[in-house]
Amino acid sequence: MEQVEKKYDPLDTTLKFVNRDDLDPTFSEDSDGLRAEMSCGHAVGPDYLTVWCLNQLKEGKYLFRCPALVEGTNKLCNKLLSYQEVCKMAALTVKEMEYFEETIARLAAAEFCEIKPCPKCRTHVERTDLSNLCVHCTICTADQKKIYYFCWQCQREWKVSGPRSDHCENDGCINKDLQLLQTCKTIMRACPKCGLSVEHSSQYCKNITCPRCHIEFCFVCLKLKLECNKTSSPYKICPSGVAPRQTSIPVWQRK
Numbered sequence: 001m002e003q004v005e006k007k008y009d010p011l012d013t014t015l016k017f018v019n020r021d022d023l024d025p026t027f028s029e030d031s032d033g034l035r036a037e038m039s040c041g042h043a044v045g046p047d048y049l050t051v052w053c054l055n056q057l058k059e060g061k062y063l064f065r066c067p068a069l070v071e072g073t074n075k076l077c078n079k080l081l082s083y084q085e086v087c088k089m090a091a092l093t094v095k096e097m098e099y100f101e102e103t104i105a106r107l108a109a110a111e112f113c114e115i116k117p118c119p120k121c122r123t124h125v126e127r128t129d130l131s132n133l134c135v136h137c138t139i140c141t142a143d144q145k146k147i148y149y150f151c152w153q154c155q156r157e158w159k160v161s162g163p164r165s166d167h168c169e170n171d172g173c174i175n176k177d178l179q180l181l182q183t184c185k186t187i188m189r190a191c192p193k194c195g196l197s198v199e200h201s202s203q204y205c206k207n208i209t210c211p212r213c214h215i216e217f218c219f220v221c222l223k224l225k226l227e228c229n230k231t232s233s234p235y236k237i238c239p240s241g242v243a244p245r246q247t248s249i250p251v252w253q254r255k
Contacts, residue, residue, distance in 0.1 A: 087100075191210040196212045
């Protein structure tokens, strides 16, 4: 998203302006732009807060908590900032607010439920059993006076008896995420915990944080970060080598 330089309105009496910045380590008294205190008492500028919030969304985190250190300690403030406060303190533009709201809604929905439109009536249906591709549409069942099931994967009427996790009997019913993992470059992997496809930027260390379940894992050996770190370091090759291409995708067991 294109960034524009932001400034607080010096005439805004609802803001408490201060000459410090508790988030930006590069701030000095000669820095341009006003700084203001958030509800937790920590000071910030709109540009830095915007970038920080965008990075949080990129990591799959849609709840914003103040990342400043509590004075005199090594503990994070961690106070929850309301979306309204983020809009004000980050001086979000209309375009940015649209992006924030769409992303927050998508991340929240992905965390708590899995929803798709029924291929027949287009009513949104939730899949409660993530290990079963067979999904029941109550609207179509009521309209047709007979039970209607469809395949979550290929979006066609269910053709096999009993639950299946790999595919139904429709021609061409394949797991496109798994197919992609088997044919793409190895900068893409499925999270070993929830199965979300994630891509490595080829920058920084080999560890990555899943934007859905938030675990940290090694992109090389696919072990959890804590386990990998027992025998290796973030910038060195794993003793066990590179994990082969994944042939299955884990089913996310939501808490």
